[in-house]
Amino acid sequence: MSTPRPAPPRRKGPSALATVITVVVVGVHVLAWQATEFSPATLVQGWRGMADFFAQALPPDLSGEVLGPSVAAALVTLCIGLLGTTLSIPFALVLALLAARATTPGVWAYQAARSLLSFLRAVPDVVFALVFVTAVGLGPFAGVLALIFHNTGVMGKLWAEAMEEIDLGPRDALTVAGASKIQSAAHAVLPSVVPQFLGLLLYRFDVNVRSSLVLGLVGAGGIGFLINQSIRLFRFDEMVTHILVVLVLVIAVDQSSAYIRRRIAT
Amino acid sequence: MLEVAGLRKSYAGRVVLDDFDLVVRPGELVALLGANGCGKSTALRCVAGLETPDGGRVVMDGRPAMVFQQIHLVKRRSALDNVCAGALGRLPLRHSLAPVLFPRDLREEAMTCLDRVGLASRAGEPAGRLSGGQQQRVAIARALCQRARVVLADEPVSALDPSAADQVVALLADLAHAQHLAVGAVLHQPALARRYADRVVGMVSGRAVVDAPPADIADLDVLYATGTP
Ligand SMILES: Nc1ncnc2c1ncn2[C@@H]1O[C@H](COP(=O)(O)OP(=O)(O)OP(=O)(O)O)[C@@H](O)[C@H]1O
Ligand SMILES: [Mg+2]
Numbered sequence: 001m002s003t004p005r006p007a008p009p010r011r012k013g014p015s016a017l018a019t020v021i022t023v024v025v026v027g028v029h030v031l032a033w034q035a036t037e038f039s040p041a042t043l044v045q046g047w048r049g050m051a052d053f054f055a056q057a058l059p060p061d062l063s064g065e066v067l068g069p070s071v072a073a074a075l076v077t078l079c080i081g082l083l084g085t086t087l088s089i090p091f092a093l094v095l096a097l098l099a100a101r102a103t104t105p106g107v108w109a110y111q112a113a114r115s116l117l118s119f120l121r122a123v124p125d126v127v128f129a130l131v132f133v134t135a136v137g138l139g140p141f142a143g144v145l146a147l148i149f150h151n152t153g154v155m156g157k158l159w160a161e162a163m164e165e166i167d168l169g170p171r172d173a174l175t176v177a178g179a180s181k182i183q184s185a186a187h188a189v190l191p192s193v194v195p196q197f198l199g200l201l202l203y204r205f206d207v208n209v210r211s212s213l214v215l216g217l218v219g220a221g222g223i224g225f226l227i228n229q230s231i232r233l234f235r236f237d238e239m240v241t242h243i244l245v246v247l248v249l250v251i252a253v254d255q256s257s258a259y260i261r262r263r264i265a266t
Numbered sequence: 267m268l269e270v271a272g273l274r275k276s277y278a279g280r281v282v283l284d285d286f287d288l289v290v291r292p293g294e295l296v297a298l299l300g301a302n303g304c305g306k307s308t309a310l311r312c313v314a315g316l317e318t319p320d321g322g323r324v325v326m327d328g329r330p331a332m333v334f335q336q337i338h339l340v341k342r343r344s345a346l347d348n349v350c351a352g353a354l355g356r357l358p359l360r361h362s363l364a365p366v367l368f369p370r371d372l373r374e375e376a377m378t379c380l381d382r383v384g385l386a387s388r389a390g391e392p393a394g395r396l397s398g399g400q401q402q403r404v405a406i407a408r409a410l411c412q413r414a415r416v417v418l419a420d421e422p423v424s425a426l427d428p429s430a431a432d433q434v435v436a437l438l439a440d441l442a443h444a445q446h447l448a449v450g451a452v453l454h455q456p457a458l459a460r461r462y463a464d465r466v467v468g469m470v471s472g473r474a475v476v477d478a479p480p481a482d483i484a485d486l487d488v489l490y491a492t493g494t495p
Contacts, residue, residue: 167336167338169334169336169338170338170339170340172316172332172338173332173334173338173339173405173408174351174354175315175316176314176315176316176329176330176331176332177329177331177332177351177352177353177354177355177408177409177412177414178329178354178355178356178412179351179354179355180354180359182359182363183354183357183359183362183363184354186362186363186364187340187343187347187351187354187362187365188340188351191340191342191343192340192341192342194342
């Protein structure tokens with residue numbers, strides 16, 4: 001006598017929930033298509049405009065009168081990104097220490113620091129830049145201020161998360177020995193996260209240099225400002241020069257920060 | 267001197283420590299034995315202040331020092347800096363915000379402590395580069411640098427090979443006897459307890475059920491037979 005072979009479970013059809021989700025997702029995309037006036041036909045019809053643009057833009061104007069100021073402005077952009085990152089370190093560090101369970105002095109400080117970080121993160125750096133331009137006038141200083149504020153929010157949060165990951169044993173050992181919160185942060189928590197902190201710092205520097213470009217477009221100095229100017233004067237050949245310079249800057253920063261991060265990780 | 271009386275602790279209604287008593291006198295190594303989950307770590311953590319007991323009394327000279335199975339040194343820092351960190355509780359912030367600020371006499375004291383555990387020659391090396399047994403001895407040196415009179419050790423040798431384990435327990439016994447420290451150590455090796463401990467406290471389900479010199483206990487295995495919940 002043979003035992004009956006167990007039947008394989010029948011494959012189920014899509015559930016009602018799956019159907020609803022599919023309909024909703026498709027519907028939302030149709031609405032988004034209309035809201036953005038998405039239209040490939042318009043793009044095709046506009047080819048002549050694009051051709052005109054490229055005819056004026058190419059070849060780029062690589063003469064010294066354009067390239068010189070372009071490189072100088074690119075260096076200003078780099079400096080905005082650098083200062084915006086470096087000067088946010090103390091604020092990000094203090095807020096991160098308050099916003100990580102390993103180091104926070106209490107629930108109240110933890111919640112307050114988390115809320116402040118969320119706020120700084122939620123306000124885009126361009127908005128901060130517009131605010132500071134009205135306060136300190138057009139120019140790179142407004143860009144630096146904007147980056148300090150926004151980057152404090154992002155980097156503080158990333159650093160706090162890095163500290164949430166670590167083993168709390170070394171901190172507990174020092175707490176038993178009578179170390180204060182600040183002492184155990186300095187001697188147990190922070191030493192364990194130095195490589196992560198440096199990696200995140202370099203990553204933010206990389207992002208901030210690119211942001212400071214956009215900040216220039218709203219008047220906060222650097223090469224973004226030049227790009228904005230050349231568009232207004234219809235000097236597209238100069239604009240392409242600026243963009244090429246930006247490309248070199250961004251690739252250089254990206255590659256060197258990636259290289260250093262790899263060295264730290266090993 | 268460490269005196270624990272009537273210690274109670276439960277987690278979410280589950281009783282982990284049930285009227286737990288323990289006395290460790292200066293100059294004595296007491297081995298705490300018991301099956302997994304009987305509450306040994308919880309008892310030590312309550313004594314050390316890492317957990318708040320629901321009730322009971324803990325009296326001791328000053329702050330205890332704690333030594334862990336996972337060692338818990340800062341691996342990137344030198345052995346010497348790790349030992350100095352034991353003194354944080356008595357240092358003002360201006361002398362303790364970074365290792366470079368540690369006063370000179372503290373460094374000298376820490377070197378003496380490292381020498382006591384036989385590792386003075388490795389003082390400058392990052393703690394993470396030492397072997398497990400050496401790291402545990404650095405952790406014991408940190409406890410000495412804390413000038414603790416009571417040392418609690420939670421399975422200090424469970425991650426070590428037999429010879430390193432023997433060396434570390436021998437060191438704990440020697441410190442208890444020579445320096446008059448009160449040392450309470452959780453051990454999972456009855457043989458080591460027999461060889462080095464002055465007294466054995468056996469724990470079953472959150473309660474001390476045996477308390478005697480090892481020579482007076484015929485069979486330590488009985489603790490494990492009845493202990494499993
Ligand atoms: N933070 C906690 N929350 C909830 N339950 C806990 C907590 N800590 C310990 N327990 C429980 O308390 C009991 C005793 O744990 P404890 O770690 O003290 O045992 P132990 O005797 O040290 O065991 P082992 O020999 O495995 O180290 C266990 O059942 C454990 O699940
Ligand atoms: Mg345990």
